[in-house]
Amino acid sequence: MKVIILFGPPGSGKGTQGKIVAEKLSIPHIATGDIMREAITKGTELGKKVKEFLDKGELVPDDIVIEIIRERLSRNDTKAGFILDGFPRTYNQAQALDNLFEKLGIKDYIVVHIDVSDEEIIKRISGRRTCGRCGRVYNIYFEKPKSCECGGELYMREDDSPEKVKRRLEVYKESTYPVLEYYKAKNKIKSINGEAEISEVTKKILDLILR
DSSP states (O other): OEEEEEEOOTTSSHHHHHHHHHHHHTOOEEEHHHHHHHHHHHTOHHHHHHHHHHHTTOOOOHHHHHHHHHHHHTSGGGTTEEEEESOOOSHHHHHHHHHHHHHHTOOOOEEEEEEOOHHHHHHHHHTEEEETTTOOEEETTTTOOSSOTTSOOEEOOGGGSHHHHHHHHHHHHHHHHHHHHHHHHTTOEEEEETTSOHHHHHHHHHHHHTO
């Protein structure tokens, strides 16, 4: 059973790598944002609770998030393992996840820390351009588009400005530093350089998992 927690700042490539590695290992890629949206769409009791907090612009409490994850991990497609992306984000969440793993009989897992410099993160995120017509996202540093394939105009989201990205990184570090220390104390952290080509980063992750 392969259980992997992907850890890294916004823009580090967690989502991209999670999907690629999950497909190669034939296990589900579980992103907390996705399962929350699924719960809301299905109108489950937990989904309704999540929506209440999101509608108020508040963070979803840890006990609700962990319950949503517990429900997701109890499905049959996780029997051979899974990749967690976007959770845990706080020390309390890390402890709650370990308690959940114990109840589910999961004894071993690996935390892959995708390490990317602040400068690279700011470049990646501030380089994003979104199509105002179809919503497709490009990056001026990698694709250099002048307009979208659909003909729509590209724009920078307010949250992607360098100033906003710097603030997001500060918040990320404040909340996740205790999580890193928590997993370091348990000797679970495996760090890799996330600034290489996508295929190279994938290879590094797979090498760690398949050792």
